[in-house]
Amino acid sequence: MSEKKDLRLAVLIDADNIPYSNIKGMLDEISKLGVPSIKRIYGDWTKPTVAGWKPALLLHAITPIQQYSYTTGKNATDSAMIIDAMDILHSEKVDGFCLVSSDSDFTRLATRLRESGMLVIGIGEKKTPNPFIVACDKFIYIEIIGPKKSTKNVSKTSVPSPEAENQVDPIDNSFIQLLKSSVEDLADDDGWAFLAEVGGLIIKKKPDFDPRNYGFSKLTPLIKSLKKHFEVDERESGKTHIKHIYVKIKE
Numbered sequence: 001m002s003e004k005k006d007l008r009l010a011v012l013i014d015a016d017n018i019p020y021s022n023i024k025g026m027l028d029e030i031s032k033l034g035v036p037s038i039k040r041i042y043g044d045w046t047k048p049t050v051a052g053w054k055p056a057l058l059l060h061a062i063t064p065i066q067q068y069s070y071t072t073g074k075n076a077t078d079s080a081m082i083i084d085a086m087d088i089l090h091s092e093k094v095d096g097f098c099l100v101s102s103d104s105d106f107t108r109l110a111t112r113l114r115e116s117g118m119l120v121i122g123i124g125e126k127k128t129p130n131p132f133i134v135a136c137d138k139f140i141y142i143e144i145i146g147p148k149k150s151t152k153n154v155s156k157t158s159v160p161s162p163e164a165e166n167q168v169d170p171i172d173n174s175f176i177q178l179l180k181s182s183v184e185d186l187a188d189d190d191g192w193a194f195l196a197e198v199g200g201l202i203i204k205k206k207p208d209f210d211p212r213n214y215g216f217s218k219l220t221p222l223i224k225s226l227k228k229h230f231e232v233d234e235r236e237s238g239k240t241h242i243k244h245i246y247v248k249i250k251e
Helices: 023-033 048-059 076-091 104-115 130-134 162-167 173-186 195-205 219-224
Strands: 008-014 035-043 063-066 096-100 119-124 138-141 192-194 230-237 242-249
Touching: 008 023, 008 076, 023 035, 023 048, 023 096, 023 119, 035 048, 035 076, 048 063, 063 076, 076 096, 076 104, 096 104, 104 119, 104 130, 119 130, 173 192, 173 195, 173 242, 192 195, 195 219, 195 242, 219 230, 219 242
Parallel strands: 008 035, 008 096, 035 063, 096 119, 119 138
Antiparallel strands: 192 242, 230 242
């Protein structure tokens, strides 16, 4: 975990495709993953549609990059952001990138950065096309970032409130199978798997996985809520008394 916090990240924000309402939450989330050593935001600042971003730029030390729309229907902002990303890549000043956008046009950029050994974190809305999501090492939905809410998980058979329906994904059979297959892949001869490793493997299989998508702050309470499917064992580690969580599929 300490290595992750020391990672130098280039944060590149697409002002045309991301709401400005939770910029503090987004930057706080990025700070959990590394140090945002470069923070740039791209847009045509002559347009009223991006005016809401302007007060946040000075407050959070984000450098605005002006990009005029030269041709109707063409997104010049995307091109400017991609060119800058490649320049930063070749400067060798960062360890990873955080691409903040809901636009699938950045799919190839994410793939290219990962091919060069960069960690790529995506942040966008739930409407983000899947190709961009799976091109990232990890993808975080804006909808789950921000103040913690006391939302309960929505099961497959329950009827969620309108607010919960917008914030919490249902735990359906396909997700249960993803959890089970990940536990099986890492289980020892007795069927137990270290939960932290299970979480890492799930993200590799499903980059947009986050317990908060399902109404839980961490993976442990999510797994514990699925008593029908999993057993959980908390083991203390030597003199440090640090608890390690192990999980096993119920027979």
